Amino acid sequence: MIVIVCGVSGTGKSTIGKMLADALALPFYDADDFHPEANVQKMQSGKPLNDEDRQPWLLDLATQLANWERKEGAVLACSALKAAYRETLAAKCASPIEWIILHGSKALLTERLGSRKDHFFEPKLLESQLNTLELPDDVSVVDIQPPPEDIVQSIVARLTNS
Template identity: 45%
Template sequence: MGVSGCGKSTVGEELAKQLGVPFAEGDKLHPASNVKKMAAGTPLNDDDRWPWLDLVGADLRKGYEADGIVISCSALKKIYRERLRESCGGPLAFVYLEGSVDLLTERMGARTGHFMPLSLLQNQLATMEVPTGEPGVVTVNIDASPEEIVANALKGLASL
């Protein structure tokens, strides 16, 4: 979990591979209207996010019932994470990918082919409710190689 550009997809895919479970890209669950809105530089609001979070939650439940899944999802607010916890049907861990504004800006500016424009990063950062102190959360700094980030995430998850 984390804001756009933090590496959710890259880290999530490798975590899933190392854990031997499927990976699902949460961005692919957004309705077309959300993608269109974000691509135009308009931030999503809670009403836009609830149906998407319900789809993510349904996939989490299916994954939980099938012995595991890793899903990338921004999960910016505590209330969103609570909704996902309720939907899951069992224990749910979050890996919060944390990074500086400069690093996030650099990463978002360098990527191509993604609907989320750099202009929405500040809105996501303002919306983010850092999950410090919440149960089942591992915080990993993204100022490292993908391999180090995944290793740190796995180490944190093992300690939960």
């Protein structure tokens, strides 16, 4: 099983993804770890990535996902803000991906980003991500207001009952 935990920065993708991976006994990966250095530098300088910046990264992740699918599966934390990005990510997998999109208010996200330490994402880029986000009708959109344990429990229940 491949599960991708998506959303803008500050939604808790890595926290929820790690906890979900533990609950499902799957390895966890963070898409941020696969960004080329040029992307990291661009974001650190406060400039949003464009589709051209993202494309090689997404293609690399699609290959990784197919490899992980052939092994034991995985949980990946990845922004995957646009439908086109999600299509690219899924392109090389044989089975459907389980998409979980974490979503919350701008105020809560801003608060969370303000308290982060040692992360390359520049908080002023949140507006750009929110403007880019395309919420689909056909996947689980999960509110980030509850405690992480409750969020993970509800996701596991949904995944194991489908």
